[in-house]
Amino acid sequence: GQNIDQPTEMTATEGAIVQINCTYQTSGFNGLFWYQQHAGEAPTFLSYNVLDGLEEKGRFSSFLSRSKGYSYLLLKELQMKDSASYLCAVRDSNYQLIWGAGTKLIIKP
Amino acid sequence: ETGVTQTPRHLVMGMTNKKSLKCEQHLGHNAMYWYKQSAKKPLELMFVYSLEERVENNSVPSRFSPECPNSSHLFLHLHTLQPEDSALYLCASSQDEGLAGSDTQYFGPGTRLTVL
Secondary structure: EEEEEOOOOOEEEOOOEEEEEEEOOOOOOEEEEEEEEOOOOOEEEEEEOOOOOOEEEEEEEEEEEEEEEEEEEOOOOOHHOOEEEEEEEEEEOOOOOOOOOEEEEEEEE | OOOOOEEEEEEEEOOEEEEEEEEEEEOOOOOOEEEEEEEOOEEEEEEEEEEEEEEEEOOOOOEEEEEEEEEOEEEEEOOOOOOHHHHEEOOOOOOOOOOOOOOOOOEEEEEEEEEE
16 A cells, blocks of 8 residues: 655754654655645645755755655744644655645744 | 635535535646545545546545536535535645646645534
């Protein structure tokens, strides 16, 4: 079967750095997405990785290793507004998105 | 972000009611999706429309009936639902770019559905 694993919940301190991991086992690979979802709101697109390596976008970076079936989302200089759920999704060989259950990130002052 | 809108935002219905959810995208995309989001579970893809044709139907019960009259509008018709159907229903759209594109999906805010 196809599976995306990410931690259920993480806690971090304002101003710090946090890394949210995602591991996947899918039938084929055609890209990995990270989305942010605040409570009661729409998921919003953060990043897309299809090649190995690090993609940086301001305070957020996403890393991919296809050989290890592994990605992480790195958030720097954490702000209270970063408290949200972070969803990892992988597009498989049929171009279907397989979603993780999301990681709820709690930021403390 | 108002690229994808959904109405209503909240809906409470009895098991014998018939209601419809509406989604509209203003991004010029050619594909639209319905997802179900339950607490602490992965997003469940329900239906996919590409160029107004249904291309995916993931074993969804017949009490959910989608309709896509044009590339900007998507409906989900609901009838004789069960309490376990209570969830957040999300609509998304993307531009199908074939093998070369990321086909990033953009989501609406969702309809919070409660079935009594």
